[in-house]
Amino acid sequence: MAVQAVQIAAVTGSPDGQSSHPATVVAIDAYTARLHTSLEAVRPLWLRLQADGVCTAHQNYAWAEGIVARLMPEGAELLIVEVNDAVTGAPRMLVPLIRRPAFRHRVIEWLSCGVCDYSAPLLADASPWTMQSAQAAWAAVRSVLPPADRIQITGIPQSISGVANPLALLAATRDSLHTSFGLAIDGDPETVLKRLCRPSFVKAFNKDWRRLERLGDVELVEANTPALVEVIFGGLVRMRLSRFRELGRFDLLTQATAVDFYRNAALEGLSDGSVRLFGLRVGEALIAVQYLLIHQVTVHALLISIDQGAVPNVSPGLLIMGKLMSWARGRGFDYFDLSVGNQSYKEHMGAVGSGLRELCHGITVRGSAVSAAIEVRNRTEVFVRSKPRLLKRLQGLMRDLRRLRGGSE
Structure with a gap:
């Protein structure tokens, strides 16, 4: 797989709307990927894909703007990856992510902060994606992301308005424990x-x-x-x-x-x-x-x-x-x-x-250990919720603990 990387310096507020930080453009086979670290840098393209392309309401620009302004955790970094056609330069999709510090490690996840049910890129159009094209596009995305210990993207719908979601086609993506209706x-x-x-x-x-x-x-x-x-x-x-x-x-x-x-x-x-x-x-x-x-x-x-x-x-x-x-x-x-x-x-x-999909795996040894622990916790929660008596008993315990902490609560 051929890879070519070029560093490009950019200035906030410049006429071409580039990032305020250096952006890396990487060409991998059919796609180029460019990393942006501000919403302003991609605002014109985001709004164009939102209006004329394929996305969910959870990727509306105003919604994302509110997340960045009000919900980003301390120390988190915005990572928006622009994926373009390597031959024509035409936009193919935007992938909004963040990197945040967790307990003794760093994780890359969707730009959600708990308020997005669905993780889906903004697609330029309804052109079909295959496993091969999705894999190549994701490889380009990965090439411009900064170092992290693990990746955790949950709530991946299998399609976006009838178009296959490239994230759901990835070989590393697995079935989630959650379902949308x-x-x-x-x-x-x-x-x-x-x-x-x-x-x-x-x-x-x-x-x-x-x-x-x-x-x-x-x-x-x-x-x-x-x-x-x-x-x-x-x-x-x-x-x-x-x-x-x-x-x-x-x-x-x-x-x-x-x-x-x-x-x-x-x-x-x-x-x-x-x-x-x-x-x-x-x-x-x-x-x-x-x-x-x-x-x-x-x-x-x-x-x-x-x-x-x-x-x-x-x-x-x-x-x-x-x-x-x-x-x-x-x-x-x-x-x-x-x-x-x-x-x-x-x-x-x-x-x-x-059924939804998820992309959760470790990149480093520490990240792999954390991902495994999270998987055990999630499956335990599903098991508990499948047992009404046990669930009711635990909910009662939680209510008692809240009353002890909050007095009248």
């Missing part, structure tokens, strides 16, 4: 639930909706002003933290930086429509909130929170999702993504699962 939606918005969801779900939805209507006016409210964003997002945080404490589970929204990130993204979404926030109200009571990401024809149901005790024998979460499926179809969207996780309600709705 979604529903293709089409036809009349008014009948989308009846036509596409399971009859048992439709029956339960209609029954619960009638119960709500007997209690007062029921309204699906979109947070379309800054004031409504603050109110509805505040309800999301409050209900979600209360629910997760009850279940004895950790939630990212216990961290102030994450709350700040999601709130800011929702406010920015008022102008570009990339983030939408909805609340379900009965009278003046907010009983459910759904946080959505939007990209092209896909709606991603990202965060949901419910007040389970507000209305007895009613599932507010399923009600708001059902209403939002009709809303999404009415605005021309054709896929409703229910995100990652094997929660039973997804299959109850009739959603179709798709």
Whole structure:
């Protein structure tokens, strides 16, 4: 495999938009790879691929900008790799990564910081990828990355809007323990639930909706002003933290930086429509909130929170999702993504699962040892979650520990 590397010095804010640090351009067979260490350096190309190419909402530029500004851990470095055709120089994809310090080692991972369900490069177009072309492109990417002890990229979807994800084709990539779920939606918005969801779900939805209507006016409210964003997002945080404490589970929204990130993204979404926030109200009571990401024809149901005790024998979460499926179809969207996780309600709705992939391996001896330990931990967690009695006992223990640490909590 022929390799040629050239160091190129660049200046921030220059007309060609290059990195503020020297960038390495490496040619490997059919591809060249160029490393950038700032978002500004690739902003024009990123926005072009976002608009005209293939990517997920989790790789929206504004979303990535928020991650870099608000969530990057101390000591982390941004690594954005631009992959081009070696013959024509045309862009093929952007791969957004970070390198961060971990316990006595360094790891390269996706630019996610816990807020991206999916790890997928931004592709220039819908041209098909093969195992050979993906492997060659990844070899070019690896050639410009700085030293690290291990690589950990999780949440790799097998395809991006119908195009094979090059990361999922790599020989080193393996099946993940996680699955994503979604529903293709089409036809009349008014009948989308009846036509596409399971009859048992439709029956339960209609029954619960009638119960709500007997209690007062029921309204699906979109947070379309800054004031409504603050109110509805505040309800999301409050209900979600209360629910997760009850279940004895950790939630990212216990961290102030994450709350700040999601709130800011929702406010920015008022102008570009990339983030939408909805609340379900009965009278003046907010009983459910759904946080959505939007990209092209896909709606991603990202965060949901419910007040389970507000209305007895009613599932507010399923009600708001059902209403939002009709809303999404009415605005021309054709896929409703229910995100990652094997929660039973997804299959109850009739959603179709798709296994995710992951690229997790050591580069050094230390990195290999850490990767092996993480694999054992992950499989242990899956085992525990498959045993309801054991899971319930551990959740109770976690609740007791939180009460001891937090007093009334």
